[in-house]
Amino acid sequence: MAMPTATALGERLSQLASQQGIQRWDLGAACSTDTSVQVDRGEAKQMKGAQRSSITVRVWNDEGLVGVTSTSDLSQSGLERALSGARDASAFGNPEDRPGFSPLATAPLPALEQPCLPPLPILQLLATLKEAERQLLDRHPAIATVPYNGLAQRSSERLYLNSDGACRQQQLSTASLYLYARAEEAGRKPRSAGAVRLAYGASDLDLEGCIHEAAERTISHLDYAPIETGHYTCVFSPEAFLDLIGAFSSLFNARAVLDGVSLSTRESLGQPLAVPFLSIHDNGLHPGNIGAAAFDGEGTPTGRLTLVEGGTLRHFLHSEATARAFGVAPTGHAGLGAKVSVGPSWFEVGPTADRKGGQQGLDQWGTGGEPLVVIDSLSALHAGVKASQGSFSLPFDGWLVRNGERRSIEAATVAGDIRQVLNAILGFEGEAKVTPDGLCPQVWVEGLSITGEA
Amino acid sequence: MVATIQSPGSPVSSSGFDQSWQSPLDDLLALGRAAGADLVEVFLERTDHLGVLAEQDAITSVSPAFGMGAGIRVFRGERDGFVSTNDLSPAGLRSALDQALGMLGLQLLSNARSDYPGLGRLRDFAAAKSGWLGESPSLADATAHLLAGTALLERHGTHLQARRGSYARDWQEVLVAASDGTFARDVRLHQSLGLTVLAADGEHRSSIGRRYGSHGQPDQLLRWDADASAREVCESAGSMLYADYVEAGQMPAVLANRFGGVIFHEACGHLLETTQIERGTTPFADKLGEPIAHQAVTAIDEGLSEGAFGSLAMDDEGMEPQRTVLIENGVLRRFLSDRAGELRTGHARTGSGRRQGHTFAAASRMRNTYIAAGAHTPEQLIASVDKGLYCKSMGGGSVGPTGQFNFAVEEGYLIENGRLTKPVKGATLIGEAKEVMPRISMCANDLDLAAGFCGSVSGSVFVTVGQPHIKVDSITVGGR
Structure with missing residues (x-):
């Protein structure tokens, strides 16, 4: 079996393109080897392995229009068909939006410290997950099952090549563990909660921390009560706040701005978006971002980008085409396609340095009789968020805190408008926490609508 | 060790899942049974996808994709192991089977025999469907209909800030072979159409979308009542704009x-x-x-x-x-x-x-x-x-x-x-x-x-x- 390097793949594609009269092309490729296990009460539930490979080819025709085709068939005939398919599709390219090569596709890449760790045997993964499940079940008699669990590892490689000689390559190994426990006490509703851990290899996963967090969160929801519908000051966990920001990331997305489906416009840059002490950065290179990409789908290096500083919108996320439309440089947030998508990498949320404002020393345990709603995790973001309208209505798991005591909320939703949230932030509590989606402290927001079943 | 981009070996047949697959599948299933599996199942797939997006009055994305692959599942007792691969060569399939067996503590044996009886006659549900892909709309037809749809949105709507039409065609050929004798082939053709609008007037906004889908009807797009769909979407958006x-x-x-x-x-x-x-x-x-x-x-x-x-x-x-x-x-x-x-x-x-x-x-x-x-x-x-x-x-x-x-x-x-x-x-x-x-x-x-x-x-x-x-x-x- 042939094993072409990036260079060899580029040469093959270059030859095939030449034979088809294609002068300008680029390619994104990815392959991975995955293994994963799930368990159910001490037994293997499912063990999976996968070898995947795929490429996406873009072709520019004589009129400068772009066509694209994707395939998992990396054989000679597959590559030929992909090229001809992309050439055919280019006849329907959009003359008003002609992606080009990123001017940064050959710029130096950031140095990433990402150890490539060898995969563990799948039966070792199974034994590890069985033991993790057993320990979680032993933490509390009410925890009867861990219905959603998984231990997975991946070795992967991705490439970006273009006909101007750009050649990007990144190899990576990652592993993940999730434990989602279900607990039930007699005469009470079942409750569930979980935890996730990421690492560069299965042997590096924080098993104990994941078990402990899943147990603590699940147990904390056993004693629950309904909440009265009304408006409350809410404390978002770092995970919940990052989920909310991510769901409304079209605020920062130049593609969405150009398409008219963002709440932001070109004129929003430099305008206030949030309280004057809030900063939001996108920083895929943060060491806490396991599996960070060194370059985006167009080969542009990734980096740290200020989105909001001092409450003011400073920059948008860009691809090559949107950057050209705005007269700025690409930011390393592009996908690869005929119409190039743009998306965030990893958020950093927190106070703006040297900016006063916001309440200091916030402590949910130190409040008096005024009730606080602590939002631990949000659900159904795909359904409950209207990004183009700014509104959201989302179920959540959390607690009602009053007089230093907290009690789980039986079932409730939080509703509001993202602009309202960003301008009703009272301050931050605690140190910023590294999560799979970013870095964020707990965030206090006043006056949000909570619907309960009381 | 890290995965690397590589060329697969040659599949048994690259033109489709015809009778030529029976012998290599028989070999594979027999190997799995001889290794001690209670049941081995092989799922083969070829796909051909087309996605088209129209925004306002332009086609902004045409996304063809095609591929093939196999999923091999091995049962022993109530446990199972599953491995998927893009490599449909005999060696690639055998490697995937070996990995799936290994998940259950089994291994391929070179000379073992089993009581595997062999695959029966192919139940071919695809026999009358060979023309579906060719009969489905051409790219030119698809783009023309979508642009007509977004134009109708403009005609029927008010305060529309964004109009989108989308079309997806998913063709799939599958072959299932299992050591219990299951041997069946089918072709599926799913098509879906979507219309979406974002209406905006000052601080008032509403976004409404509708999707229409079919299976096994190559001419669905040509029969689509775009005017009725556009009216429905625009009426909803108008109703909700000031809600x-x-x-x-x-x-x-x-x-x-x-x-x-x-x-x-x-x-x-x-x-x-x-x-x-x-x-x-x-x-x-x-x-x-x-x-x-x-x-x-x-x-x-x-x-x-x-x-x-x-x-x-x-x-x-x-x-x-x-x-x-x-x-x-x-x-x-x-x-x-x-x-x-x-x-x-x-x-x-x-x-x-x-x-x-x-x-x-x-x-x-x-x-x-x-x-x-x-x-x-x-x-x-x-x-x-x-x-x-x-x-x-x-x-x-x-x-x-x-x-x-x-x-x-x-x-x-x-x-x-x-x-x-x-x-x-x-x-x-x-x-x-x-x-x-x-x-x-x-x-x-x-x-x-x-x-x-x-x-x-x-x-x-x-x-x-x-x-x-x-x-x-x-x-x-x-x-x-």
Whole structure:
């Protein structure tokens, strides 16, 4: 079996393109080897392995229009068909939006410290997950099952090549563990909660921390009560706040701005978006971002980008085409396609340095009789968020805190408008926490609508 | 060691899953059985996808994709191992089998024999479908129809800030071979059309979308009534543009037909899959023969309705689909089951083993799922409510691991004194299936279906949801 390097793949594609009269092309490729296990009460539930490979080819025709085709068939005939398919599709390219090569596709890449760790045997993964499940079940008699669990590892490689000689390559190994426990006490509703851990290899996963967090969160929801519908000051966990920001990331997305489906416009840059002490950065290179990409789908290096500083919108996320439309440089947030998508990498949320404002020393345990709603995790973001309208209505798991005591909320939703949230932030509590989606402290927001079943 | 981009070996046949595959598959299955597997199943797949996006009055994306792959599943006792690969060469398939066997502590043996009898005659459900791909719309046809659709949005809408039309064509050829003799081939052709608008006037905004889908109807796009679709979308967007936010609370609700059925699908249907019994996450596991819903409710899941998005000639384990009555007059009658579900829960297979593609093992999944029609008119349902919510169009939703569901209401109206009054937005329906099902007290006589996609353990599959207008006596409505 042939094993072409990036260079060899580029040469093959270059030859095939030449034979088809294609002068300008680029390619994104990815392959991975995955293994994963799930368990159910001490037994293997499912063990999976996968070898995947795929490429996406873009072709520019004589009129400068772009066509694209994707395939998992990396054989000679597959590559030929992909090229001809992309050439055919280019006849329907959009003359008003002609992606080009990123001017940064050959710029130096950031140095990433990402150890490539060898995969563990799948039966070792199974034994590890069985033991993790057993320990979680032993933490509390009410925890009867861990219905959603998984231990997975991946070795992967991705490439970006273009006909101007750009050649990007990144190899990576990652592993993940999730434990989602279900607990039930007699005469009470079942409750569930979980935890996730990421690492560069299965042997590096924080098993104990994941078990402990899943147990603590699940147990904390056993004693629950309904909440009265009304408006409350809410404390978002770092995970919940990052989920909310991510769901409304079209605020920062130049593609969405150009398409008219963002709440932001070109004129929003430099305008206030949030309280004057809030900063939001996108920083895929943060060491806490396991599996960070060194370059985006167009080969542009990734980096740290200020989105909001001092409450003011400073920059948008860009691809090559949107950057050209705005007269700025690409930011390393592009996908690869005929119409190039743009998306965030990893958020950093927190106070703006040297900016006063916001309440200091916030402590949910130190409040008096005024009730606080602590939002631990949000659900159904795909359904409950209207990004183009700014509104959201989302179920959540959390607690009602009053007089230093907290009690789980039986079932409730939080509703509001993202602009309202960003301008009703009272301050931050605690140190910023590294999560799979970013870095964020707990965030206090006043006056949000909570619907309960009381 | 890190994965590397590599060329696969040559597949047994690159032109399709013809008879030439029988011998190498026989060899593979025999090897698996000889190694000690109770059952070996091979799922082969070829795909051809076309996606087209029109925005305003331009085609902004054309995204063809094609591929092939295999998923090999090995059972031993109640355990199974599953490996997928893009490499359909004999060596690639053998390597995948070896890996799957290894998950169960088994290994390939060079000279072992087994009692594997060999594959039987191919059941070819694809015989009359060889022309489907060629008969489906050309790229030029697809782009022309989509642009006509977005132009009609402009004609019928007001305050439209963004107009989108999308078209997707998914062609799939599958071959299932298993050591129990299963040997079946099928071709599927799913097409979907979507129209979406964003209306904006100052601070007022509304976004509305509709999707239409079919299976096995190559000429669907050519028969599409774009004008009616555009009118429907624009009328909804116009109604919702200046709507007030709904007031939260408990209230009765009337849910419209068609996509209103997404609530039954998510809140109850998933809990009737044997996958959920295996996980211990359904409250209905021991309720067969018992009432779990109001007697007004009869619910069905089937894969037979002609042209419906969730219909199929065979499931992804080679079994022909059935019409499965899940709930009859409120009484639980049946669970949806696949091969693993039958093995682990004892519920007989229902032709419901489905998967997104070769990278997923099949699982028990819904097909066309709906609440049957009742005797009332929709007007009677609305007239029976003093103060409540009419959910004309539902957005997406989900159900959590404890059975709690939530759904966004895309287009809603207040019901006051038995009549529809003002539009309201921002509503979310929240509840638990076992509490809400007994509160569905009235079903109307206007059953209709709608196409959708369902994401779950075996990936995203094509489904149909449906219902007549139904009345829920009390449900939690999240709002402002």
